[in-house]
Amino acid sequence: MTNPADFYTPYADRFKLLGHPVRLQILDDLRRNPECVCHLEAALRRPQPYISQQLRVLREAGVVADRKDGLNVYYHLVDPQTATLLNAALGPVLPETRNLREKLPDCTCPKCAPPLVAEITLVES
Amino acid sequence: MTNPADFYTPYADRFKLLGHPVRLQILDDLRRNPECVCHLEAALRRPQPYISQQLRVLREAGVVADRKDGLNVYYHLVDPQTATLLNAALGPVLPETRNLREKLPDCTCPKCAPPLVAEITLVES
């Protein structure tokens, strides 16, 4: 006999996924813009393996997906139901923050780092 | 120095609260109608101490409140933000199920039990 609460388990699982401050912040970032791991690492100030672990949890739950671009891996939000919950909890994304990629000094990805310019220092020979 | 994710902790805590099938079902019941513990016990088919424990978690989080009425204790939803999340996840309450108290055969509270009528059986003496 199936348990009456089984109906609620998938919903509870999604809530549980959001019930973690780091994952929640990652999702709040990703709903504005796809981001690479190094960007999240810099924004959250957590070690890279830890970010990667949480991204795996989100990926295996089908909430985010990744796309390689050169050396970097960009994650983006794919689950509309999760976006709905984020809107309900955190409010809708402010239009002026959507697709706005802030430059993080600790992020080295090509979309963050300013293009390199030659820097020549003259010294006495 | 405060952690950047601290901003998200209160939101994550609320999600965590909903991230449990039994608590979620309790809240889904309570958003329709205040219910006594015995009613939830019968609806969820779980032992009474277990229901009471989950109610305590919800109560201490400020999501539900209780009101005594005679021998029974009725719980009701008090947090509008939680109601918003329930709507976003489970959909709005169908109007025809609001304030509809189903009679549960295992619930003995006065609002559930049909009023007693005399039942007289004649037997041969």
Next chain:
DNA sequence: TGTGCATATTTGGCAAATCGCATATGATAC
């Protein structure tokens, strides 16, 4: 004052989540 009823709390064992750290993978540049 005792007895019964509805609900609450405590305790404890076990499973799962969390998170730090070491290391592996896989692609690119040299």
Next chain:
DNA sequence: GTATCATATGCGATTTGCCAAATATGCACA
């Protein structure tokens, strides 16, 4: 090939959550 860079995975220790069972509280009524 080797080195390097971004990211992923594995492992272990600690913490937290879950749930069952026993017991406690508190109130109403006789």
